[in-house]
Amino acid sequence: EPEVTQTPSHQVTQMGQEVILRCVPISNHLYFYWYRQILGQKVEFLVSFYNNEISEKSEIFDDQFSVERPDGSNFTLKIRSTKLEDSAMYFCASSEAAWVPQYFGPGTRLTVL
Amino acid sequence: DAKTTQPTSMDCAEGRAANLPCNHSTISGNEYVYWYRQIHSQGPQYIIHGLKNNETNEMASLIITEDRKSSTLILPHATLRDTAVYYCIVRVPLGGAGSYQLTFGKGTKLSVIP
Numbered sequence: 028e029p030e031v032t033q034t035p036s037h038q039v040t041q042m043g044q045e046v047i048l049r050c051v052p053i054s055n056h057l058y059f060y061w062y063r064q065i066l067g068q069k070v071e072f073l074v075s076f077y078n079n080e081i082s083e084k085s086e087i088f089d090d091q092f093s094v095e096r097p098d099g100s101n102f103t104l105k106i107r108s109t110k111l112e113d114s115a116m117y118f119c120a121s122s123e124a125a126w127v128p129q130y131f132g133p134g135t136r137l138t139v140l
Numbered sequence: 141d142a143k144t145t146q147p148t149s150m151d152c153a154e155g156r157a158a159n160l161p162c163n164h165s166t167i168s169g170n171e172y173v174y175w176y177r178q179i180h181s182q183g184p185q186y187i188i189h190g191l192k193n194n195e196t197n198e199m200a201s202l203i204i205t206e207d208r209k210s211s212t213l214i215l216p217h218a219t220l221r222d223t224a225v226y227y228c229i230v231r232v233p234l235g236g237a238g239s240y241q242l243t244f245g246k247g248t249k250l251s252v253i254p
Contacts, residue, residue, distance in 0.1 A: 031183075060240065070184060070227075072241035083240045118183045125240060128174070131183030 029053040031132035033119050039138045040109055048104045048135045050119030059102045060120040060129060061094065063087070070118070076102065077125070109139045144228045149249040152222075158215040160248050162228030165209040171232050173204060174242070175213045177224040184227065184244070187213065218252045225249050 032051045040046050052059050061073040074084040076094050093105045102121075106113055116136050120129040145163040152158040164173065174189040188195055188202045190211075195202045201214040215222055227247040 058240070062242075064181075069246060070178070070242075070244040072243070075240035085241070116181060120183075128186040128189060129242060130186060134181065134183050136181075 031119055031121055031130055033117075033132040033135050035135060036133070037136045037138070039140065042111055042139055043108050046106050046109055046137065048106075048117050048119075048137070050102045050104070050132055051100050052102055052119065052121030053130060054100070056121035056123050056130075058082075058122045058125055058129075059094075059096070060122075061104045062118045062120065062131075063115040064118065064134075065112075065115045073104075082125075106137075109137075111139050113137060114139045144230060144245055146226070146228055146245065146248045148246070149251070151251050151253055152215075152218045154220060154252050154254050155217055158213075158218040158222065158250055158252070160213040160215075160226050160228075160250065161210065162213070163210045164228070164230050167208050167230050168232070171230045173202065173208075173211050174229040174231055175200070175202065176227045176229065176242070176244075177222075178227070178247070179221075179224040184242075187226075218250075220252050220254065223250060223252045 034049045038046055059076045062070050064070045072085050074088045074094055075082045091107050095103050116134040118134045119132045122129045172189050172191050175187040176184040178184045188197055188200050190202045190204055204211045225247040227244050229242050
């Protein structure tokens, strides 16, 4: 069964450093998403991406964040200058269309020191 | 998206049916009911969704009341691996005032007991 994959599974970085989290969505999916979950808190939407542009973003997704689909398979989330409060699990998701179920990857645990 | 109300936690004996309720009394006519679950800190896993009619798949059944103000997710024969947090989410499909995002609440922590 096709799955969303994410790398790395755990990323440790120093405050102020840039990180790139990578995702490979399910191959025939056209819509891509990033969510995050701070430890012990709810899963929060960050951004959705379709047709090579952002279709929706939340208040969390400020200028420090960016997304890109650099090739036909990868979807990345970049945090330019990490802060302590960026420590969280980051989940990538994808869907065939906008109004059908989204399928999530296993997540990347980001720890900012 | 309409708000949902779920119990904070529930227990279920292994092998028995787990019935997880969700109240969505302010749901509007075109909002779908989605269920996801999250096992420990893994990514949310899609279970099932529906609009009006009851739905069944290989994982679960979804029963939606006639007035659509509440629903129940049924896991017919719960196993220890079904221990997870279960999220009920209502969502407007795009094309109206819909949004791409899934809005997760706190969900119901289901513990399956041997």
